[in-house]
Amino acid sequence: MSGGLEIQPARRRGLTDEVAENIRQAIFDGSLELGERLNEVDIADRLQVSRGPVREALVQLKQEGIVTMEWHRGAFIVQLSADDFRELAGLRTVLEVFAIRQAAAAATQADLNNLAAAVKALSKAFVDQNDYVLIQLDVEFHDALYRSAHHERLWNAWSSIRSQVLLSLLTKRHASNEYYRDLVIAEHEELLRVISSRDARACEKAIRVHLSDTYDRLVSSFDSVDVPPTSAEH
């Protein structure tokens, strides 16, 4: 910590954010099935709030792309298809190449410290061998990367796919298991290194390699593991 006291916003959050966070976590940790319908009154009762905040929270989650809403039919948790995976990979690559180039140009020392801290947390969690937290810390490193770009709208764009990316990694974690074991630490260290060097060219190359390593294996996993839900009935 270099400077003095960072004034933290201390924003008062309403129930909407609270509810949204609850539902989000419930989706991520598997408490809610993929494709499941989200009953407003059910959620409201469970969280001891009225339906108003629940509705606004659902709108928020819809914007994050992890639930869909249909008129008078309600909200459903998304089930990402192979095409969705490809879309996410493509758009994320575009955004992140831009992000790392901006970061290479504009990152402060504090940003680099945050990135380093994220890598360290990742290394530490590595020995625990828990895929769930490992994936979350992976995404949090990329959060730090986007933040280092100091670009509000880029951050918003990332936010609108972040939950989907996290969800896709979590649901397909078995497919990316050995990848994580081998490469995750080394590649993130490399990303930190090239950002620190402020070599935009090297940054772009490193991030492309990293995302390819992540998604090539993931997309191919659809060929083997994708199960149509119709076969499971009766």
Add this chain to the structure above:
Amino acid sequence: MSGGLEIQPARRRGLTDEVAENIRQAIFDGSLELGERLNEVDIADRLQVSRGPVREALVQLKQEGIVTMEWHRGAFIVQLSADDFRELAGLRTVLEVFAIRQAAAAATQADLNNLAAAVKALSKAFVDQNDYVLIQLDVEFHDALYRSAHHERLWNAWSSIRSQVLLSLLTKRHASNEYYRDLVIAEHEELLRVISSRDARACEKAIRVHLSDTYDRLVSSFDSVDVPPTSAEH
């Protein structure tokens, strides 16, 4: 129209979308001042609806980046700064380069027809000499471009800055006046041409030129016309 009857979703929209569209238009046509506070009950009364739909509409507009919301303080129409302009230009360029490359690869004949129709509408409006509609048709061409990419999440990313782009062009229209007069038709025709040729390289170059022509002049306009609001008081 090549094929038969395109089944249009015929989605029933709720009041929320209706309200959002109203406010959006009011912002664009200048009925609402930039920076103005949006009173929920005032809007609700004016549109003869309750506050519920109004609140949800404001959340939607917040996601589009044309209003900001603070806890217990309400919603305000954004005032884009010079930095905001730069952010919009940078992110839009990244997205649109991606979009035109995807379009070059995946555009159908129907997409090309839509693009051609957009160019034609632009040419037609050119003689009317109305900046307001000219700018809107410009943006609609780019809508068609993004749609031709057939990439849902890219479209969402564009949607989340589209209103801001439109607003920025409308508020600075005097600065881009002569630009539009000279280049707008030719450049859009060029874009249509390179997409049709499916030459990804040429596409990227053309879109970069087009966006540079749009934004270089716009950003520089801040140096001359930007007035700090503090000097106007008393």
Add this chain to the structure above:
DNA sequence: AACATTCATGATGTCAACAAATAGTCGAAG
């Protein structure tokens, strides 16, 4: 006179009840 405190005002946040619409069920006709 200048400043801090109190309190009234008006806004947003939240809630519970009402209206509208969908989906599944039951029944009758072919």
Add this chain to the structure above:
DNA sequence: CTTCGACTATTTGTTGACATCATGAATGTT
């Protein structure tokens, strides 16, 4: 037995009222 249609039940869309908070004016103090 199948199919079409109406009906009922459940869920969402909308509303008006209540609770909570921020703002600014009025008042008392130094």
